[in-house]
Amino acid sequence: MTKPVRTRFAPSPTGYMHIGGMRTALFAWLWARHTGGTFVLRIDDTDQERNVEAALNPIFRAFEWLGLTWDEGPQVGGPFAPYYQSQRGSLYQAAVERLLAEGKAFKDFDPPELIAEDRKLAETAKRTYLNVRRSLEMSAEERQQREAAGQPFVVRFLIPRDQKIAIDDAVRGHVEWDCSLMPDPVIMRSNGSVLYNFATVVDDAQMQITHVIRAEEHLANTPVQALIHQGLGNPLPVFAHIPFITAPGSTKKLSKRDVEKLRTSPQLKKMFDRADDIFPQLGLGDSKTLNPVMVEYYERLGYLPAGILNGLSRLGWSLDGSTEFLSLDDVIQNFTLERIVKASAGFDPEKLQSYQQHWMNQLPLADKVTGSLPFLTQAKLVPDEADESTRTLVANVITAVADRLRVFSDILDYKEFFVSDEAMTFDEKPFQQRLRDATEAVGLLKTLRDQLETVTPFDAPTLDKLVHEFVEQQGIKIGQIVHALRVTVTGKSVGVGLFDALAILGRERSLKRIERALNRV
């Protein structure tokens, strides 16, 4: 019987959740769920003490939004608590002591300047740098003396330089390193705190992690970690290094540091522009505060977890040659490490959008209303407590908007239905073109208005019929009236079907708007 699977994700409190990190977390989570195992969330906060809670919130929020629950970790606890590395010092301490006692690590008294010199020497000689084990050569007495004298030291793990270290990576296969090329890594700083590479090993072992699923950039850390596991007498976990996500139109890792460059990339420009359009309306800043590398960007824009999850799953993983749309359950059902693609995957906003669109279209009307309403209230277009008539209005608009609604905040593109007739603004260009410049438009509009006053019922099919008959009576083309009418009632040249728009507004409001436009010409 094989041990039950335990995977983990170990973010550091950076103040936001990176979309690529989310995808890594998702893969680890999926493997746990697929196997009926356990998913652990552990916080790598060895360095920063300040504001950990605040810097963590966006991370928890992202997991919660996407519905990726963790079985052990912050908030829920678990048998291997605490799950904050900052609180696990004694564990690390004990492990260091043990290695020291067993001669598998040593105290290095060389000052940093000396190390830097060694390094330089190696560089000019075009040699691989290896730390000089001066302190190891010292007698035990001398070491003791120095320590007693309060001379600072770091603890280095002693690399067995005569050996090779290999792992069988679940996605990369057999990978091997020559230890004779590896410097002895520092595992404990002179101030007594331990380094990430060491804490991770201790934690993974103590938390009985069976599968270390993480981004490919950690592959280079792996030999050291494997060696430390060995030194500590731990069984080696299965490593699975998944490829990272690259920036659109690039072969480089998608990183938050490059946001300013990303802003101008043709693929992402639309996403940044959208942020600059929508977030201010919601009182959430703009693309400087929330951008497409952050998970929160998608949440705040009203993406569906299903869309994001589908997109993330398909980035570097596939079920087969043809399945594109997968629910989370489908992915859980079918996820295996061997189907992870080895090459890095470019982040494609368009494709993400298409997954999102698919899942949005699956949603029943009531859910679309419930999902859109918060955006309308946040933008102060409808009152906080939406009454029944507001809900009906929203439902009517969404019905008319149909699959133009891709993300919930798209509802804000149809403000014209939620603002008062007086507050509605006319886009100048179409107003000029369709009303002022089109000489016959005003006259036609006046005639049509009279008919609109009496037609019953005031619904889309009837209005449709009316306008078509009107066109025939007047001997004009439908384009001559329809565009002008659209501008008068919605202020815009594009939008939902014209007759839907009129029906949603109702007779009274439609006439008012026509009046207003006529007076404005």
Added chain:
RNA sequence: GGCCCCAUCGUCUAGAGGCCUAGGACAUCGGAUUUUCAGUCCGAGUACUGGGGUUCGAAUCCCCAUGGGGUCACCA
């Protein structure tokens, strides 16, 4: 630069020796539908990095080259 990883349409991918004159999806470009936009339907173009092997046969296996990337801290 050392070490390591990777390599199929613009992008995400299918392909684990013959089913491949390489399939699907997104994007692109046509055409149809339509009051706008979106959508929908139909159609088109576009890829196995190169060179050597192995084999009756290679996108698939091996080697080399090239290209791309990651990583080289008392960061995580």
